[in-house]
Amino acid sequence: MLDERSKKVLCAVVQNYIDFPDPVGSRTVAKRYSFGLSPATIRNIMADLEEMGFLTQPHTSAGRVPTDRGYRFYVDSLVAGGDYYLNIDILQELYKRLKALKNDIDMFLGETTKTLSMLSHYIGVAMSPRPDMTTLKRIELLKYKADKVAAILFTDEGLIKNKVISLDSEVSQKDLNRIATYLNSEFSGYTFDEIRLRVIKEMSKAKTMCDSLISKAIKICQEALYFFRGDLFVSGLSEVLELPDFTDLKKIRELSRAIEDKHTIIKLLDKLSEFEGVQIIIGSENSMDEMEKFSVVVSACKEGDRPIGVVGIIGPTRMNYAKAIYIVDNTAKFITKMLVER
Amino acid sequence: MLDERSKKVLCAVVQNYIDFPDPVGSRTVAKRYSFGLSPATIRNIMADLEEMGFLTQPHTSAGRVPTDRGYRFYVDSLVAGGDYYLNIDILQELYKRLKALKNDIDMFLGETTKTLSMLSHYIGVAMSPRPDMTTLKRIELLKYKADKVAAILFTDEGLIKNKVISLDSEVSQKDLNRIATYLNSEFSGYTFDEIRLRVIKEMSKAKTMCDSLISKAIKICQEALYFFRGDLFVSGLSEVLELPDFTDLKKIRELSRAIEDKHTIIKLLDKLSEFEGVQIIIGSENSMDEMEKFSVVVSACKEGDRPIGVVGIIGPTRMNYAKAIYIVDNTAKFITKMLVER
DNA sequence: TTTTAGCACTCTCAATAGTTCAGTGCTAAT
DNA sequence: ATTAGCACTGAACTATTGAGAGTGCTAAAA
Numbered sequence: 001m002l003d004e005r006s007k008k009v010l011c012a013v014v015q016n017y018i019d020f021p022d023p024v025g026s027r028t029v030a031k032r033y034s035f036g037l038s039p040a041t042i043r044n045i046m047a048d049l050e051e052m053g054f055l056t057q058p059h060t061s062a063g064r065v066p067t068d069r070g071y072r073f074y075v076d077s078l079v080a081g082g083d084y085y086l087n088i089d090i091l092q093e094l095y096k097r098l099k100a101l102k103n104d105i106d107m108f109l110g111e112t113t114k115t116l117s118m119l120s121h122y123i124g125v126a127m128s129p130r131p132d133m134t135t136l137k138r139i140e141l142l143k144y145k146a147d148k149v150a151a152i153l154f155t156d157e158g159l160i161k162n163k164v165i166s167l168d169s170e171v172s173q174k175d176l177n178r179i180a181t182y183l184n185s186e187f188s189g190y191t192f193d194e195i196r197l198r199v200i201k202e203m204s205k206a207k208t209m210c211d212s213l214i215s216k217a218i219k220i221c222q223e224a225l226y227f228f229r230g231d232l233f234v235s236g237l238s239e240v241l242e243l244p245d246f247t248d249l250k251k252i253r254e255l256s257r258a259i260e261d262k263h264t265i266i267k268l269l270d271k272l273s274e275f276e277g278v279q280i281i282i283g284s285e286n287s288m289d290e291m292e293k294f295s296v297v298v299s300a301c302k303e304g305d306r307p308i309g310v311v312g313i314i315g316p317t318r319m320n321y322a323k324a325i326y327i328v329d330n331t332a333k334f335i336t337k338m339l340v341e342r
Numbered sequence: 343m344l345d346e347r348s349k350k351v352l353c354a355v356v357q358n359y360i361d362f363p364d365p366v367g368s369r370t371v372a373k374r375y376s377f378g379l380s381p382a383t384i385r386n387i388m389a390d391l392e393e394m395g396f397l398t399q400p401h402t403s404a405g406r407v408p409t410d411r412g413y414r415f416y417v418d419s420l421v422a423g424g425d426y427y428l429n430i431d432i433l434q435e436l437y438k439r440l441k442a443l444k445n446d447i448d449m450f451l452g453e454t455t456k457t458l459s460m461l462s463h464y465i466g467v468a469m470s471p472r473p474d475m476t477t478l479k480r481i482e483l484l485k486y487k488a489d490k491v492a493a494i495l496f497t498d499e500g501l502i503k504n505k506v507i508s509l510d511s512e513v514s515q516k517d518l519n520r521i522a523t524y525l526n527s528e529f530s531g532y533t534f535d536e537i538r539l540r541v542i543k544e545m546s547k548a549k550t551m552c553d554s555l556i557s558k559a560i561k562i563c564q565e566a567l568y569f570f571r572g573d574l575f576v577s578g579l580s581e582v583l584e585l586p587d588f589t590d591l592k593k594i595r596e597l598s599r600a601i602e603d604k605h606t607i608i609k610l611l612d613k614l615s616e617f618e619g620v621q622i623i624i625g626s627e628n629s630m631d632e633m634e635k636f637s638v639v640v641s642a643c644k645e646g647d648r649p650i651g652v653v654g655i656i657g658p659t660r661m662n663y664a665k666a667i668y669i670v671d672n673t674a675k676f677i678t679k680m681l682v683e684r
Numbered sequence: 685t686t687t688t689a690g691c692a693c694t695c696t697c698a699a700t701a702g703t704t705c706a707g708t709g710c711t712a713a714t
Numbered sequence: 715a716t717t718a719g720c721a722c723t724g725a726a727c728t729a730t731t732g733a734g735a736g737t738g739c740t741a742a743a744a
Contacts, residue, residue, distance in 0.1 A: 023706095023707090025706065025708085026707075026708080027706085027707075037716080037717090038716070038717050038718080039707090039717090040716075040717050040718070040719095041715085041716060041717070043707085043709075044716090046708095047708090047709080057707090057708085058725095059723085059724055060707085060708070060709095060722090060723050060724055060725095061705090061706065061707050061708055061722080061723045061724050061725075062706075062707065062708085062724080062725080063706080063707065063708090103490075103505065103506035103507070103508065104505060104506065140484055142482055142494065144496065144502075148445075150494070150496070150502055152484065152492070152494055152504065154486065154492070160486075160492055160504045160506065162494065162502045162504055163445065163446060164445035164446065164502065165445070166445065235602055236602070237579075237598050237602065238595060238598040238599040238601075238602050241591070241595045242595065247591060249583070249589060249591075252583060252594065253580060253583045253584065256579050256580040256583055256598075257580040259580075260577055260579065260580050365736090367735070367736050367737085368736075368737080369735085369736075379687080379688095380687070380688050381688090381736090382687075382688050382689070382690095383686085383687055383688070385737070385738080386687090386738095388737095389737090389738080399736090399737085400696095401694085401695055401696070402693090402694050402695055402736085402737070402738095403693080403694045403695045403696075403734095403735065403736050403737055404695075404696075404735080404736065404737085405735080405736065405737090685744100686744080687742105687743080687744070688741100688743070688744090689740105689741090689742080689743090690739100690740090690741090690742095691738105691739090691740090692737105692738095692739090692740105693736105693737080693738085693739100694735105694736090694737075694738100695734105695735095695736090695737100696733105696734090696735090696736105697732105697733090697734085697735105698731100698732095698733090698734105699730105699731085699732090699733100700729100700730080700731080700732105701728100701729085701730080701731100702727105702728085702729085702730100703726100703727085703729100704725105704726085704727080704728100705724105705726085705727100706723105706724100706725095706726105707722105707723090707724100708721105708722080708723075708724105709720105709722085709723100710719105710720090710721090710722100711718105711719090711720090711721105712718090712719090713716105713717085713718080713719095714715100714716080714717075714718090
């Protein structure tokens with residue numbers, strides 16, 4: 001439906017618009033990309049492309065600008081061609097810095113987003129695994145104050161989380177150890193969501209039962225898991241504010257609200273984390289209205305089948321996709337490798 | 343140096359400018375605040391106030407706008423008069439929600455900033471204590487993977503932090519327990535900075551010594567404390583973007599950079615955390631250039647002499663100080679009370 | 685001596701109009 | 715099928731103008 005020549009013109013327009021943030025005219029295309037065609041011919045082709053919904057004009061006498069569909073075509077041919085941006089030296093350098101932090105997942109992810117945004121000049125995002133996919137490796141209970149217990153949760157993904165739990169009555173460290181042993185034997189190896197379900201079941205049983213230690217154990221377990229959730233890390237808002245795409249105050253507000261909410265972005269990343277490889281969402285392809293004006297390039301990090309996090313970049317639809325894809329792909333691969341061999 | 347009438351006019355101008363974001367003219371002042379004086383007289387007074395540096399004109403034929411010095415005078419008389427904004431119902435409501443999180447300091451501070459920004463419509467900030475003021479209560483070591491140990495640090499302030507440490511050789515849980523006991527007997531009750539210093543001393547000793555357990559202990563301790571630092575929580579950028587004060591793209595960029603840096607704000611809060619009660623920094627009173635256009639209202643939370651955190655609000659110099667002071671003061675007091683009785 | 689009325693003056697802001705310019709669509713010639 | 719030519723369009727920039735808000739100053743009033 002799109003002949004070779006039209007494809008080339010379309011890609012040229014998109015590429016040029018990505019490189020220079022002004023609507024691109026037929027003259028520019030004819031000149032800068034040696035098609036051996038006159039501006040008039042290019043004009044006709046561009047008019048066709050507009051009719052097909054790949055390009056639009058901001059106003060009658062301006063050049064053309066890609067629509068989301070136009071970007072999509074461009075990105076697809078980019079991926080098909082496999083020609084991304086290359087800049088290996090810088091990446092390796094930065095990854096070295098990251099490696100030093102691998103033992104502290106929070107700091108690690110925080111630093112990852114900073115690296116992503118620094119490299120791309122867009123917004124870097126990273127998310128730790130969703131609780132329903134996180135498997136409990138071990139739980140330890142440490143007596144804290146008289147009626148308080150610190151629960152330390154170790155997960156297979158390498159996360160360590162602690163949570164203080166208030167109890168009705170004082171419990172000795174010895175009892176806590178017994179409770180921990182019980183919980184470990186019972187729940188180790190299960191995902192947090194599975195545990196939550198089983199805990200609910202046990203609780204109804206526990207009521208009729210009178211082993212107070214077990215009922216305490218169940219209660220502790222429930223509380224320990226309660227607030228556990230995937231954390232979202234975001235950085236680089238100031239980077240995108242430098243772009244000419246963000247001179248519109250309204251757009252900036254929307255973006256900063258979306259970032260502070262976290263909710264929208266978490267939902268989005270959650271959805272994308274199931275897939276293999278780099279995922280690209282362009283503008284309105286996104287189902288969330290708040291993100292309609294932005295593009296998202298993400299990749300899940302998996303250890304075998306188990307997702308251990310998501311990293312990505314958020315930027316304007318007029319994004320340097322080649323670079324973004326390259327950075328995200330490599331970062332995800334690096335993290336995966338690093339976490340697996342840990 | 344400033345007669346009663348001038349003071350009143352000055353405060354009226356500032357108040358009016360805070361309420362309505364336009365330069366205020368003599369007519370407005372005469373009308374809205376019943377001085378029983380004609381605009382002409384007010385005009386003369388305002389001209390004097392300008393000469394003394396309390397007011398300026400954006401341009402010749404505009405009304406007047408407070409300078410930072412003008413705000414300072416206004417705030418001082420506000421504080422002296424003790425007349426802040428009152429709205430007890432809402433606060434209590436919100437504090438209830440916060441209380442549920444008090445066992446998780448990170449979540450608690452995060453939620454505190456959200457509450458602060460929601461109440462004030464400015465930026466909420468909260469910082470956990472500086473490491474040099476944080477005292478170690480207890481350290482626990484849990485064997486993680488073969489050559490890895492999870493160190494769990496409990497502080498007197500109620501913080502719990504965990505850090506994974508890689509060792510050169512495998513150590514049994516039993517040995518870890520002995521190490522922990524040693525570290526606790528040695529360092530419990532000291533601030534992190536004191537411990538750091540002592541650890542450095544011990545290390546030079548340990549070299550000549552050959553008790554490998556102790557040298558291991560020292561190494562673990564050093565690593566455990568290494569990355570420990572006060573955390574800064576910020577939220578509400580999207581709130582201030584709605585204000586008419588932030589239509590200037592440059593200002594927005596500056597602010598968002600400052601927030602992402604964290605460094606500037608941490609330094610600032612650090613400095614202010616020594617003082618008792620609510621501290622107010624107006625615009626250029628601040629030594630950091632990046633914050634020149636903003637005002638900061640903060641209060642440290644202390645348990646006796648020991649600081650346990652800082653909370654505050656960042657907004658435009660044209661800030662509703664009465665409200666901000668009231669909110670910060672109450673929030674700090676609430677947190678202090680809550681943390682102490684914990 | 686202090687306050688006020690009056691008035692000329694200054695500066696911004698919004699609306700209007702003229703000009704330039706990039707880029708288009710269409711038509712007719714190649 | 716391609717291209718040159720040309721009229722047309724709409725944005726962006728540049729005056730120019732008038733209205734309006736607020737000032738400073740002066741001279742009169744209290």
